[in-house]
Amino acid sequence: MSDLLSILTSLAWPLAVAVAWLAGEFGQRWTGLPRVSFYGLVGFALGAAQIGVLPKPEGGAVLLLADIAFALMLFELGYRINLRWLRTNPWIGIAGLVESAATFIAVYYVAVAFGSAQLTALMLASLSMATSPATLVRVINELRSCGQVTERVMHLSALNCVLSVFAFNIVVGFWLFRSSDDLAHAALNSLVVLALSALAGAAAGIVVPGLLRALGNMAQDATVAFALSVILLVSVTYTFQLSPVVAALAFGLTARHRRVTFGQAQRNFGALGELLAVLLFVFAASTLDWRDVLSGGALALAIIAVRLLTKTAGVAAFSHLSGISWRKGALTGLGLAPLSIFVVLLLEHARQAGMLMAEPVRALAAVILLLELCAPIILQRALIWARETPEQHHGT
Numbered sequence: 001m002s003d004l005l006s007i008l009t010s011l012a013w014p015l016a017v018a019v020a021w022l023a024g025e026f027g028q029r030w031t032g033l034p035r036v037s038f039y040g041l042v043g044f045a046l047g048a049a050q051i052g053v054l055p056k057p058e059g060g061a062v063l064l065l066a067d068i069a070f071a072l073m074l075f076e077l078g079y080r081i082n083l084r085w086l087r088t089n090p091w092i093g094i095a096g097l098v099e100s101a102a103t104f105i106a107v108y109y110v111a112v113a114f115g116s117a118q119l120t121a122l123m124l125a126s127l128s129m130a131t132s133p134a135t136l137v138r139v140i141n142e143l144r145s146c147g148q149v150t151e152r153v154m155h156l157s158a159l160n161c162v163l164s165v166f167a168f169n170i171v172v173g174f175w176l177f178r179s180s181d182d183l184a185h186a187a188l189n190s191l192v193v194l195a196l197s198a199l200a201g202a203a204a205g206i207v208v209p210g211l212l213r214a215l216g217n218m219a220q221d222a223t224v225a226f227a228l229s230v231i232l233l234v235s236v237t238y239t240f241q242l243s244p245v246v247a248a249l250a251f252g253l254t255a256r257h258r259r260v261t262f263g264q265a266q267r268n269f270g271a272l273g274e275l276l277a278v279l280l281f282v283f284a285a286s287t288l289d290w291r292d293v294l295s296g297g298a299l300a301l302a303i304i305a306v307r308l309l310t311k312t313a314g315v316a317a318f319s320h321l322s323g324i325s326w327r328k329g330a331l332t333g334l335g336l337a338p339l340s341i342f343v344v345l346l347l348e349h350a351r352q353a354g355m356l357m358a359e360p361v362r363a364l365a366a367v368i369l370l371l372e373l374c375a376p377i378i379l380q381r382a383l384i385w386a387r388e389t390p391e392q393h394h395g396t
Helices: 002-031 035-048 060-079 083-088 090-113 118-128 133-143 148-177 180-215 218-240 244-257 264-286 290-295 297-316 326-334 340-352 358-385
Strands: none
Touching: 002 035, 002 264, 035 133, 035 264, 035 358, 060 133, 060 148, 060 218, 060 244, 060 264, 060 340, 083 090, 083 148, 090 118, 090 148, 090 297, 118 148, 118 297, 118 340, 118 358, 133 148, 133 264, 133 340, 133 358, 148 180, 148 244, 148 326, 148 340, 148 358, 180 218, 180 244, 218 244, 218 264, 264 340, 264 358, 290 297, 290 358, 297 326, 297 358, 326 358, 340 358
């Protein structure tokens, strides 16, 4: 009997990924909703509901595969960032800074109002600044969306992620020392981590295109080379305790500006990317506990509401200055709703590093679940309302 249980346990994750993939395919076909919402639903049902089907991931191989999946999507997002556009139209970057800062301040005061400790409120505020690139890339590619809202959402997401990682590292340093005297030291360490992570990614973005040019067959070999390089880059960030988020973004950004073609056929990194994406969304939802979800419900709803409000208002306020209508500015802000995958991986790494942050995890559990299920739908509707998807989606 024990041998049978051991076999079933070893098969649990592959079976969960298969079930999630089927749920995503059939769910999208029947409802028109994004596949990733169904992946998250299956992950929560099998893992977080604690019905004994899916064992809790304790780091190791599953976390590493989730990091690789996330890094592949970050690379693709970074590849689609156009720095020249941001230099030509600096109001986009200013809008991102304003909405991120407004989100941090608003979420901090909401958390304090709900009785959270100062450090917990700071942790919630720093994480709420982010926008999850994983959901953005998957939904945008699924819809084949293109246009002003699509491009601005991707650029603002990249900025949100860097700012959130910076703020999160400062709060973690403050959390460890619990002394305002160490705040400047924590901020300096955070800047150093960001700089070294960006340097590692940029180095990969220079070396890999050079190797592809030496091979002389860039179009055929680029996908495999980039995928292997992302895997190696994640391993390097693990070893040196750098940020895989910033490194992968810098890798994609540098590769783009090295004039390496990353065509439509290579979106999502083919079958490998599709498989790892399913695992990533299942993994994120499986880390949640239904008791934490229920206990944090009221605070979660308040955080989600104020986060959507500040991001939407912050981007919309700079709409005309940055060259779009108020409506498209508001839709861009709504498109920044995704959050869950980014937060889950940052918290999981903090836990693996020995940080016991039970209170922030409980407070964020409901936020993560609700946004993992609903944020892809909000993003989908924002892109459809902006009329940046093929016509067949407009009636869904």
